[in-house]
Amino acid sequence: MSLNRINNIKQLAEDELDVLILGGGINGAVAAASLAAKGAKVGLIDKGDFAGATSSNSSNLAWGGIKYLESHEYLLVNKLCKSRNNLMRHYPSSVTEVRFLTTIQKGFRFPVWFVFMGTLAYWLFGRLFTMAPKYLTRNAIKKLEPSIKTEGAQAGFEYSDAFLKDNDSRFVFNFITAAAKKSAAVANYVESVNAVRENGLWVIQAKDTTNNKIFTIKAKTLINACGPLVDQVNKGSEQKTSHHHLFSKGVHLTVDRISKEHRVLAFFASDGRLFFVLPMGNKTCIGTTDNQVESHQTSVTDEDRQFILDNANALLELDKPLTKADIIAERCGVRPLAIEAEEGVADWVALSRKHAIDVNKADKHISIFGGKLTDCINVGEEIAEIVKSLSIPLPKSESIWYGEPADSVKAKFMSAIEEFNIDKLTPKGAIEPLSGRFWRRYGEDAFILLEAIKQNPEKANLALEHTEFTWAEIDWVADHEMIVNLDDLLRRRSKATLVIRKEYLDNAKGLEAVSERIFGENAQQKVAEFRSTANFN
Template sequence: MLRATNIDSLSRGTFDVLVLGGGINGAVAAAALAGRGAKVALIDRGDFAGFTSQESSNLAWGGIKYMESLEFRLVRKLCRSRNRLLRSYPSSVQEIRFYAAHERGFRHGLFKLFLGTWLYWIIGSFFTKLPRLLSRRTIAREEPIINVDGCDGGFEYSDAYLVDNDARFVWGFVRAALDRGALAANYVESLGARREGGAWVARARDVLSGRELSIRARVIVNACGPFADAHNALTGQRTRHRHIFSKGIHLIVDRLTSSRRVLTFFADDGRPFFVIPMGNRTCIGTTDTPVEVPETHVTPEDRRFVLSNINKRLNLPRPLTEADVIAERCGVRPLAVQDGSGTDDWMLLSRKHAVEVDREQAHVSIFGGKLTDCLNVGEEICEVVQALGVALPRPAARWYGEPGEDERRAFFEEARQLGLDARTQPRSSEALSARLWRRYGAQALGLLEEIRRDPRMADPLIDGAEDLRCEVAYAARHEMITKLEDFLRRRTKIALLVRRDELSTSPGLREACRILFGEAAEPKLEEYFQEHGARQPAEGKAPLTAQPLR
């Protein structure tokens, strides 16, 4: 297995850089450094993108809300980053319209906010479609699901979103790092590190087996996200920056509207509140609650807040209740603050990142950040590591982006000859060829070859999800699936689309587990449902477990 081979190799030789943490910051750091020719190791104590980076709103936006606090330089930077993502990942990051209803009496008037969208468009280099002012009548005609009572109009503007899920996008950077020679392993925990003989020696532990190992590297990059402060304490690093945390949650329900727009409101507390398309589902949120620790969960109050706000603002056949919730997302935003800055008020903090360098010890810490800004983080880490004396043999190499047009044309021509799109499921949100290209790029040609040899490889396995048998087989070989949750929640978004009680009785899930884990399939199934629980199944269906949802 790829993971076992990589773990065996982590203790051999000295790496140029050891990256700790496989969220978005760590993944882009590893991809950028490996792409530029550095010898890189990447470890995470959980799965890649297994914490904050799997709990986002799936938006790659330029930070329009930071205009209220007059952070125009940050907005400019984020808009340029958004535009670069749109150019570099046209299949994965796409423009989407934000459709905002404005309530009378809101702290900013409608026309002021509309002018703000024009300024946002200008700051964003005119890269997206023009903003548009909306009357109540227009909203009622175009989006009848919106309750216009108490509304004096609205506006529409553009930003971007991830067509797939955030964790899958992060995995793409991990895969890119691996393809360029990096060693990466999930479920390997750093126990701290010390300087020895001009290099770092990190103690690490395989979380699954308990095996301990040492990893030598000239430079350490702490990309542990919300846990960066704790790891700095392990290595004796004293930094000017630290984190405070804000919790955000989303609820996933059946699709509420067929339009491909993000419906935008201002919740009762004045914060932006979204109804985001997610294929055949809708994602509602988010909250913004200060918390003391990174580990969080969805509370009854959180659910009531989201459901209450959405029921007030939409015309639904009946109010949404907890019974309508298919899945939940809950995570913290690690907000970077600087000691002595007096800016601990989380309501005033942006998601901008900070990179702090200890040049004497060759240690780098990344604080804060967001998905939109990820390419900037990768470039900045390359500059910092090079300044610390690590040679980058390919300093101008492009380390991000989708494959070139020739590869794209070759794939779609092969897919056309194979008649692939005729196999697209009736309820699918896109053609099968488009989805395979977005998720696998040039590697999708290998999937076409498997389908050509055995047409059954194009069959979806799990009701309610679009993932094919050949995709499960590919994940088993190449995507370092260690636990069932890695597959259901991060390499795919099945756990966000299919209710747990349906999963617990799914024959397709059992078959997927046999492909992924072989003889260990049943224990992996039991482990997943014991950890995450399952609702009671429909009458006559036997559950895998009888655990309640947590």
């Protein structure tokens, strides 16, 4: 395994790759993990941090797309439900079943019984893998969830989907780690400046944005997995595709915990679209908006905030109305929606999050459009088949490249935990024991963290106030998780900045010490850069 930027950049510059992937979001990460496990010589670069755009701004759900039943996309729902089940089966520590409680207001466009029948159909599409839906009277809703206003409600129901226990970007990063363990050369903060096809190879001029040094990467095949930037990058490399992207902006706000229960509250907002109140540890995430925008570069507006706050206040029974002062953090991203060129101007609201892959066989160039986290394993498998069809050998084509370590490995870890009783050292205020978090976040590498704590129990001490990071974890991420800026650690390797007020982190005890361990002589500069960033990002 190599997650050392300097070494990996050197490898990218020296080796002739079978495949170079541009973009380290969910599509690029699963492509790298799949191809590396199947024996290809793979490189991956991202001009920012891994999962730095769309893949760090989702609702943290792995859902089968129940809303696509309304647009009669039954094949897509069937496929997404199967994919969701696959994630739950192979990532039981990270992707878990969660109940959705949906309230139907009076005057809704469909009768309650009809919508409930949709949840039963959804359960059947999901192959009965989750708990069965349950019809709820207005009184039953209030009993289950006192925080819901039921005065204007007809009735409701519960159904199941899946939820990421960590943040979306952490889930993506674990695919990056899996690729690196199979010898993929991965590097964040490396930008493709120019890519041309010469003598049967792609020649890419790349720039390390941390020092502006230019180097050359050569690869037989180029995969454009740049998310919202796919069209822009293709234009630069003179690639014509049958698909392109439209953008929908989604905004989420984090506030103090609203519901005591671990369930998702689902409503139809004032404009008729889905609106969620999502559990996020000891906080609550509310949203999302769904507005078409022209560019991937967008931000949260006062109108976005007010839309979310107004809907939350209208739908929830709160001690006092939510205001802007209650917002702990906010995030904003665009959903790249794949559309075929011949469709012209589409009804973007009706567009689904299905992915599309365009291939230029002559140039050995692949473009990935759209997609969502739920469907990531399918993307990885499809990319491997396409690369193989381009005469790139995959000597281990039957290798399974996804999933948590085997049950026997987990049993060995839990046995070691019981022997040492590490959970007794869990820092005060943590929302779960060390053993559960270590296994879910670090997999087999959790053995190394456990051994470090055995050797020095002080490594289980809290490293950074307000977070749950232990010193054992900080030592690990400093050496193995390619942290270039504090935001990489606090926004993407963890969800700290999504659940902790920025001013608390700016002044947190241990911030300088953690930075010194990660950045050495550059620690003060990195702390200053972090503190200078906006309250919300």
